[in-house]
Amino acid sequence: MAFVDGKFRWVDGSWGIKMEYMPETLVSRTRASHSELGITIETNEGVHNYLDVYLKKLIIHNKEDSQRKTRLFFSHDFHIYGDDFGDTAMYDSALNSIIHYKRKRYFLIDGVTGQGKDLSVCYWSQRDTRHGRHL
Structure with missing residues (x-):
């Protein structure tokens, strides 16, 4: 988008x-x-x-x-280990990055612009976790 x-x-x-x-x-x-x-x-x-x-x-x-x-x-919906149960995402302010993880698998989402490291985070999941359905 x-x-x-x-x-x-x-x-x-x-x-x-x-x-x-x-x-x-x-x-x-x-x-x-x-x-x-x-x-x-x-x-x-x-x-x-x-x-x-x-x-x-x-x-x-x-x-x-x-x-x-x-x-x-961007939106991310990784289905780590082949299913979406227990997939977790967090914003790490020290790294200025988003980390998706489940058990032993970690995915770091980071960004750099011409002016240096800049990842302004606007993040949402593609799944409404309260009702267990895709948006």
């Missing part, structure tokens, strides 16, 4: 999306463009060849002449 200049848009069929691989790699390159918002979001994703590390890089290309504030929103 993207929020630009007071306009909120889901990443859906209204975006022009192109998917490919970076040359001679197994790193993906996805470009999502929205003409009304005047932005293109480029995403590169890959898995480290030796370590258990998944990496995602996002670049926001501003198609307008003026500087604008853009926010991207």
Whole structure:
């Protein structure tokens, strides 16, 4: 989801999306463009060849002449160990990161901008845990 200049848009069929691989790699390159918002979001994703590390890089290309504030929103629903019972997420203010965990599995969600480490957290679960149903 993207929020630009007071306009909120889901990443859906209204975006022009192109998917490919970076040359001679197994790193993906996805470009999502929205003409009304005047932005293109480029995403590169890959898995480290030796370590258990998944990496995602996002670049926001501003198609307008003026500087604008853009926010991207994510949700996570990992189903750790193949089920969602006991999945837990927490915000760690010392790390400025979100940590999802269950038993021996931990997933650290972190972010860095051109101005340095900055992960402004707006987090919600895709599951209404009080009623055990998906939202």
